[in-house]
Amino acid sequence: MRQVSPINYQIEFEPNFDNFTFRGSEKIAIKVSSPTNKITLHAAEIEIKQCSISWNNKIIKTRAIVNEKTEEITLVLAQKINGNATISIDFIGQLNDKLVGFYRSKYKFNGKEKYLATTQFEAADARRAFPCWDEPEAKATFDVSLLVNKNHTAISNMPVISKRNIGKKTLYHFDTTPIMSTYLLYLAVGEFESISTKSGKTLIRVITTKGKISQGRLSLEFTKQFLSYFEKYFKIAYPLPKLDMIAIPDFASGAMENWGAITFRETILLYDPKTSSTETKQHIAEVIAHEIAHQWFGNLVTMKWWNDLWLNESFATFMATKAVDALYPEWDFWDQFLISEMTGGLSLDSLKSSHPIDVPVKSPADVRQIFDEISYNKGGCVLMMLENFIGPDNFRKGLYSYLKKHEYANATTEDLWDSLGSASRQPVRQMMNTWVRQVGYPVIKVKAENSRLKLTQSRFLLESNGKSKTGKWIIPLSVRTKDRTVTKLMKGPVTIPHKSGWFKVNDGQKGFYRVKYDNNALDELGIQVEDKTISNVDRWSIHHDLVALCLSKQISFREYLDFVRHYENEDDYVVLSDIISSLNFFYILSSGEAFWDEIKEFNLDFFNKIFVKLGWDKSEGERSTVALLRGQVISSLGRLKDKDIVKEAQARFANLLKTGKLEPDLRGPVYSVISWNGDASTYQKILSLYRKAPTQEEMVRLLSTLANFQDKKLLSKTLAFTLSKEVRTQNLFQPIARMVTNPQGKELVWPWIKQNWRGIVTRFGVGNPLLNRIVGSVSIESSMEKEREIKKFFTKHHVPGTEMKLAQTLERIRINSNFIETTRKELS
The missing domain is CATH 2.60.40.1910 (Immunoglobulin-like)
Structure with a gap:
């Protein structure tokens, strides 16, 4: 039992968009289990203006000692206290641009620059917004108030219970939250618009910046469907009166399950029938289902500590697939689960530098490193294996027992095994500990x-x-x-x-x-x-x-x-998608080798046999996965410079420039083909389309396209462009990920990272999950000399929170190098 525990936070925030700061004041009701004159909380990048403690109807003189390294403040009291007390703190913080904590997001409306403020507190960044016990087990209730400009709207986890004008501002006061962890608290201030519906007694809203709400209708319908599905599956009602789905222009992760106020990248919540692809539609459904599943797994029942992160993420991954497949069986989502989840899980866990699902976590830097294919993908796969072993009915009964027993509290992996073992009368704990406690x-x-x-x-x-x-x-x-x-x-x-x-x-x-x-x-x-x-x-x-x-x-x-x-006569999407991806990987890995042409000819022959059956245009009644396969094959053939594919893609691109029309599912493939085979003039056309793109989805698609050209001068131009103000920090990784799969571009990426590393770290900020993506991007290299060079560089330029990704990247380079060396001997 902790010596000091929070019971309730009363917090008021006032953001200032003129200097990008915020003022905060809080009163924390606490319980002190044994006499103490020292209380330590988490706080980072916050200036304490005043603090005091009220105990036994008197104010205790208090001094705050800040430790920036450990991200803590220690309150030293003039005397020891025990029992119930209240901490009062006034503070000032930064509305940063690092996409963590309480941060700002910039966007344009009617040509004018606008800002909104939003939060991302998982895993350990609530401490950047207010002093708190920033750990999953330190659950409390929250009473939030936001003092904002009159043209702004405020959003938090709960509904607004009062609004009143104070001078030129409006004070929003929100209802008390259920007992919950700090990482699930949410704050937003900005010029928003919304559409709404109801699922039973729950108000559902999709919220966007102005001018984009029409793109939220599909997500509103998905949200209503999945909320109803999970309430029936878990047999536990969603416990909050409202559920907001909020599209944020700048967002480091894909989405975040803040209780009652889920945030998303715009590309994962907004859908435009004119430009959005089948892949985007399905991805929106899957992520919405994932985040709604968290409202039970993670929010209602929370892991005690971050070593059990998988209790959140693996379950949301597994349950999202179950929900999407139940509501949209024609999408073959369990088959797609093999591509989206099992592939990544098996790949990462085949490395010596992988980690167990249940992994020791000591610091915030450790936490940020395990939001990966083990905690999400492998965990989701072992849950599928477990459900198949004990049966769907026993699995469901066990989950209900687990959720009811630990609701509004914390739990461990062992608690879950107990519930599932009791329901199934199978050796669940004995079997599953071999899968979650050991690596590989x-x-x-x-x-x-x-x-x-x-x-x-x-x-x-x-x-x-x-x-x-x-x-x-x-x-x-x-x-x-x-x-x-x-x-x-x-x-x-x-x-x-x-x-x-x-x-x-x-x-x-x-x-x-x-x-x-x-x-x-x-x-x-x-x-x-x-x-x-x-x-x-x-x-x-x-x-x-x-x-x-x-x-x-x-x-x-x-x-x-x-x-x-x-x-060669295969016609199934999941099978062919895996083969196409693998053959493309071997082709990229082998670029420049004497046997490269042999792989190219093999791929051309194999891909053309698939394309002949698909053609360019969809046929009536075809499955959605056919559209996904068609795009993959066209892009692959374009990269191999198939003349017929290139000619048709160029014709369709010319028609797009003339009429603005191009089938959404063909936009990505056509852009890929014309850029791979394009010149400086084509580059300028793509850049122009990027600058005029009507949606974030289209912008990301075109930004990635800029990494497809074969002219190294154009590719260098793209790398420089990614660090410009025209590219959002959240999207910086997109062209890098594409360029490392380009034989002409992959050798440019590492020198560019080295040269710009300091600027990249400054832009992302230490601890940003996007930084690990940059480190991992060079894993496509296949030279032992390059492995040594990369290792030496990061020894000198170490950034906390990238250690695990670096080890995995270096191991993949060695694997690639060994493969190339062996194949070179075999095919010489």
Whole structure:
């Protein structure tokens, strides 16, 4: 039990847009469990103007000692206190431009520059807005007031209960929040407009800056649908009277689940039927579902400490897919889950520099590093595996028990295992601790001999030197043969009777592991792939595992390409998307090698066979995933300079310039093709479209396009442009991510990062999650010399919170280098 605990915060903020500061005053009702004359709170980048403590009807003289390094203030009291007391603090803070804490966002309306103020407090940035106990377990209630200019509107977690004019300003007072963590508090001030609807008694609003509200109608409908879905699924009513969905022009993350006031990047909440793609529509649905799921997992029940971040993010990831699939089954969202979640989870967790799902966290810098593919993707995948193991009904009962038992409080991973284990009467804790407490995942090696299948497990690593921890998992094993499916818990080596014919391990890809077959078994599966006698998901998993086995040098690149030919008549989106992505990766990685042309010819042949079936234009009644596949194939063929594709893309782009019309799903692919094959004149046209783009989605699309050109002078121009005032900080990473996949551009990125590192850090601010993306962008490099250079640079230019990403980046470079060296020998 903590010595001093907050009970309630009464806080008033007054933002000043003239000098980008804010004034704050707070009264914190506290409970002191044992006598003390020292109270320590979190505070960062805040100037304390006055502080005092009221106890037993008297004011205790108080002195504040600030520790900038630990982001704390210690209040030293003239005497010891015990029991209930109230801390009063007046302070001043900065409306910063770093996208964390209480920050400002700039946008234009009718050609005029405007500002709004908004907050991003997760993980540990509420302390930049007000002194507080900035930890998940220090839950309290909040009474928020905002004193704002009369032309501004104020928003917080709860509804407004009073408004009154004070001189030239308006004081908004909001209702008391439920008991909750500081990172979920929300404040916003600006010129907003909204549309609303109701779901039961809950008021739902979509809120935007002026002029954009018409683009919020789709999100309003999604919000109503998903809120209703989760209330029925969890059998627990959404506990707040309102739910705001707020589009913010500048936002570091994709979205944030502030209780009752969820914030989003504009690209993830606003939808324009004229320019928004199918991919954007589905992404909006998925993120809205993810953030609404947090209102239960994270907000109603919160992890005790950040080591259990996965209790928030993995569940929101898993539940979002469940919700979207339930409401839009035609989108094949569980299939897409393999691309969006399992791919990233398996990839990162195949590194020695990965981390367990339940990971030790000591500082804010540690917290920021684990918002990654382990906490989101791997966690979501192991939950899918667990639900499949104990059954959907038991899973749902266990979740209900967990949420009811810990509502408005904190919980740990063990609490969840207890609830799910009780509901299912299965060894949930024993099994799942092998997945969340240790790093990595297994590869199952299977051999057929003497009418038996012999299966063994070991840790899968892309770079293995025999020194890493091996690991041992309790695996819900599923093996399908022609006439039956065998399931069992695999703790050690397993033997299964099997007479002859094909077999597929990890049936339906419910398990978070890879499989390595011997050559005979793989040949048999190749026939099943061609005949499509196994599911699309199983066809996906066979290919996906082969890519990893190839990168880890367990099969040759030639063996991989030979097996891909089994997919030449494939027509499924999830399977083909994985193959296209992999072939493109190998093509980019091999640029400049003697065997580059061989890969190019292979890819051209394979992609054209897909395109012939798709064509340029959608057919009536086609599935939405066909549009996604079409865009991927067209972009890929354009990068390979297919003459017919280039010619048609140029014609459609010319028509866009003339009429303004271009199918939304073709905008990205057409821009990609014409830029890859374009000149300085084309560059200027793209830049002009960027400056006139009507939506953030279109701006990001065009900004990325500027990284596609093959002229290095134009690419250098793009890199310089990304640091200009014309590019929002949140979007700076977009052209970098595209340029590292450009053979002509990838060698420019690292020198540019080195040269501009100080400016990049200054612009983002230490601790900004976007900084890790910049560090990770160079992982496409494939030279050991470059690995040493990058390592040496960051040793001299260390930034806290980037250590884990740097280690992962260096490891990926070594993996790429080893692959290139091995393939060079193989194909010479």
